[in-house]
Amino acid sequence: MNGGIDVIDQAARLLEQGRLVAFPTETVYGLGADAENPAAVAAIYAAKGRPQDHPVIVHLAPGAALEHWAAEIPDAARQLAAAFWPGPLTMILKRAAHIPDAVSGGQDTVGLRCPSHPVAIALLQAFKGGQGGIAAPSANKFGNVSPTTAQHVRDEFGVDDTLALVLDGGQSQVGIESTIVDLSRLATRGPVLLRPGHISAEAIAAVIDQLPCAPDAAAPRASGTLESHYAPHTPVAMQPTEILGATLAQLAAAGKKVALIHYSDLPPAHAELRLPAAPEGFAHALYAALRTMDGSGADLILVEAPPQGGAWLGVNDRLRRAAHGSVGIVHGLLNQDVA
Numbered sequence: 016m017n018g019g020i021d022v023i024d025q026a027a028r029l030l031e032q033g034r035l036v037a038f039p040t041e042t043v044y045g046l047g048a049d050a051e052n053p054a055a056v057a058a059i060y061a062a063k064g065r066p067q068d069h070p071v072i073v074h075l076a077p078g079a080a081l082e083h084w085a086a087e088i089p090d091a092a093r094q095l096a097a098a099f100w101p102g103p104l105t106m107i108l109k110r111a112a113h114i115p116d117a118v119s120g121g122q123d124t125v126g127l128r129c130p131s132h133p134v135a136i137a138l139l140q141a142f143k144g145g146q147g148g149i150a151a152p153s154a155n156k157f158g159n160v161s162p163t164t165a166q167h168v169r170d171e172f173g174v175d176d177t178l179a180l181v182l183d184g185g186q187s188q189v190g191i192e193s194t195i196v197d198l199s200r201l202a203t204r205g206p207v208l209l210r211p212g213h214i215s216a217e218a219i220a221a222v223i224d225q226l227p228c229a230p231d232a233a234a235p236r237a238s239g240t241l242e243s244h245y246a247p248h249t250p251v252a253m254q255p256t257e258i259l260g261a262t263l264a265q266l267a268a269a270g271k272k273v274a275l276i277h278y279s280d281l282p283p284a285h286a287e288l289r290l291p292a293a294p295e296g297f298a299h300a301l302y303a304a305l306r307t308m309d310g311s312g313a314d315l316i317l318v319e320a321p322p323q324g325g326a327w328l329g330v331n332d333r334l335r336r337a338a339h340g341s342v343g344i345v346h347g348l349l350n351q352d353v354a
């Protein structure tokens with residue numbers, strides 16, 4: 016870890032100078048820049064290889080003035096901030112006029128979140144005297160799995176002229192990205208859940224008396240909501256527990272190397288990682304597991320499909336996207352040499 020006071024001050028000064036700094040949050044590591052410096056925000060897009068029209072989340076210190084960032088602040092936003100900040104919830108609000116286009120991806124909204132990781136909070140308090148905002152997407156190349164350790168960030172970018180510093184705050188506790196709720200169209204659409212995460216729709220409903228609904232066609236674009244995202248380079252497939260044993264046997268017979276991510280008792284594979292059988296523990300370990308398995312030389316990463324229940328929504332969402340580009344891969348591997 017290198018999250019001491021001196022290095023945090025150094026990180027804050029680098030951000031104030033327009034440089035990029037990666038920092039830990041409780042969800043995943045962020046690639047940060049001064050949200051009010053368009054050139055610095057542009058450098059995030061360049062480093063990630065991310066399309067220009069994908070907005071980035073602005074991270075705020077505890078107690079920061081929402082009025083500085085948002086043009087309209089509905090009661091629901093204040094209630095949710097009081098209930099869940101600092102914490103893994105991002106709120107989409109109508110943006111204030113001075114927010115750079117680069118931050119909002121040209122949309123009329125801004126995503127705001129106050130993270131709870133102590134290093135992130137210390138950084139936000141040191142940066143511009145706690146009055147600034149740090150624009151930060153997950154610190155990975157576009158489409159890749161989000162980083163949950165400082166080493167993952169270094170594996171993605173290296174530290175050079177582009178990325179000035181990586182703050183190390185250990186392994187992210189939550190492990191998947193924040194819940195995103197869109198409050199910018201409350202009057203017409205009500206709250207909309209753009210991305211499921213650790214804070215559930217039900218938990219939000221308990222605070223604002225309205226259950227966030229699923230995104231419609233008019234919902235804002237969000238790269239984390241693209242069908243194919245969060246994907247390792249090795250193909251990923253998910254299968255229910257009942258058929259996994261048979262699939263493993265068939266793939267082994269066909270000479271295929273399987274990296275297995277599971278939570279039940281299953282036969283051995285080329286490589287395997289057993290994760291906790293509860294959603295919080297599974298989410299915490301998932302991205303590191305995908306990265307490890309991606310480096311295992313397997314033909315396929317096979318994941319035991321988690322249950323469908325509410326608390327598993329965020330995990331299932333990320334796994335579905337990771338597997339999206341590999342539909343039919345098990346069948347393909349088994350029939351490769353037959354035709």
Ligand code: TXA
Binds near residue numbers: 128
């Ligand atoms: O947990 C997290 O949210 C992490 C940490 C670093 O805070 N950040 C993160 O950022 O996941 P990113 O950029 O990888 O994903 C943020 C998602 C993207 O899908 C982006 O399109 C969406 O939030 N988003 C940001 N601002 C938005 C806006 N104004 N309207 C709609 N979607 C927005």
Ligand code: MG
Binds near residue numbers: 153161
């Ligand atoms: Mg991301």
